[in-house]
Amino acid sequence: MKTLPGRRTRVLAAGTAAAALMLVAACTSSDDGGSGSKTAAGGVELAKAGQLTTCTHLPYPPFQSEIDGEVQGFDVALIDLVAEDLGVKQVILDTPFENFKTGAFLNSGQCDVAAAGMTITEERKKNVDFSDPYFEATQALLVDRGSGITSLADAKAKKVKLGAQAQTTGEDHAKQQGFDPVSFESSDAVLNGLRSGQVKAVIIDFPVVQGWLKDKANADAFEVADNINTGEQYGFTVKKGNTKLLAAVNKALAGAKADGTYKEIYEKWIGPYDESAASPAATAPAS
Numbered sequence: 609m610k611t612l613p614g615r616r617t618r619v620l621a622a623g624t625a626a627a628a629l630m631l632v633a634a635c636t637s638s639d640d641g642g643s644g645s646k647t648a649a650g651g652v653e654l655a656k657a658g659q660l661t662t663c664t665h666l667p668y669p670p671f672q673s674e675i676d677g678e679v680q681g682f683d684v685a686l687i688d689l690v691a692e693d694l695g696v697k698q699v700i701l702d703t704p705f706e707n708f709k710t711g712a713f714l715n716s717g718q719c720d721v722a723a724a725g726m727t728i729t730e731e732r733k734k735n736v737d738f739s740d741p742y743f744e745a746t747q748a749l750l751v752d753r754g755s756g757i758t759s760l761a762d763a764k765a766k767k768v769k770l771g772a773q774a775q776t777t778g779e780d781h782a783k784q785q786g787f788d789p790v791s792f793e794s795s796d797a798v799l800n801g802l803r804s805g806q807v808k809a810v811i812i813d814f815p816v817v818q819g820w821l822k823d824k825a826n827a828d829a830f831e832v833a834d835n836i837n838t839g840e841q842y843g844f845t846v847k848k849g850n851t852k853l854l855a856a857v858n859k860a861l862a863g864a865k866a867d868g869t870y871k872e873i874y875e876k877w878i879g880p881y882d883e884s885a886a887s888p889a890a891t892a893p894a895s
Contacts, residue, residue: 648694660691663719665705669819670877671725682877683723690860711736714847727777728843739857741841748814749834759834771807
């Protein structure tokens with residue numbers, strides 16, 4: 609069994625995407641590869657020499673969030689394994705979530721891989737190549753304790769004002785069920801919308817809700833009214849046609865599942881291990 613990778617120094621890019629890129633650039637080698645080649649192990653071409661640049665969207669605990677000044681989480685730990693196999697370090701770039709649908713930062717060469725608790729969908733596959741699934745996800749309906757709301761259907765019948773994170777499958781599912789959800793830019797904003805009474809219920813990925821409910825104040829105030837199995841699976845993404853990097857990501861995931869590292873990481877960040885979360889799947893095509 610592999611030992612969990614140690615804490616690595618990562619760049620947290622805050623503010624605008626432009627400012628974020630300046631922060632990353634200030635801490636790394638020049639684009640001409642002055643401190644080394646941009647070709648990593650296995651012939652993988654990287655955006656910057658010596659680093660695997662990961663686009664994410666913060667915060668989204670337990671997958672990625674800033675803890676003690678460092679970006680950490682389930683996704684971060686898994687991509688660390690990819691970086692380790694490539695012989696480089698992971699550097700994280702905080703970007704708007706909408707870019708994950710379009711693959712904009714991957715296509716422009718600003719990032720090598722995107723990791724943001726992103727559901728694999730046919731629509732998104734048109735713009736990016738997905739890794740093998742690394743997490744089975746469900747949606748949760750979170751409500752005030754004592755609200756009397758018992759399910760998503762019940763919330764609809766009672767014309768409850770519902771919130772969701774913008775550009776997510778949770779928002780998509782709510783719309784498919786006939787809601788006109790209030791859209792929030794981040795998971796933190798979703799929770800604050802519920803706390804402030806701006807909305808009376810929110811739909812978001814269940815692991816995120818699990819993380820919120822670890823806080824006693826949240827657990828005392830809110831409860832899960834419905835756990836909705838939408839058949840979602842998360843995947844990491846690379847630029848379309850980047851077959852070598854995609855193969856490296858899939859190899860790291862397969863190795864982690866085989867030797868127990870995935871289970872360790874899961875238990876650290878998610879909770880009691882669910883065998884179905886690591887169910888085998890065919891390699892994602894690189895079209």
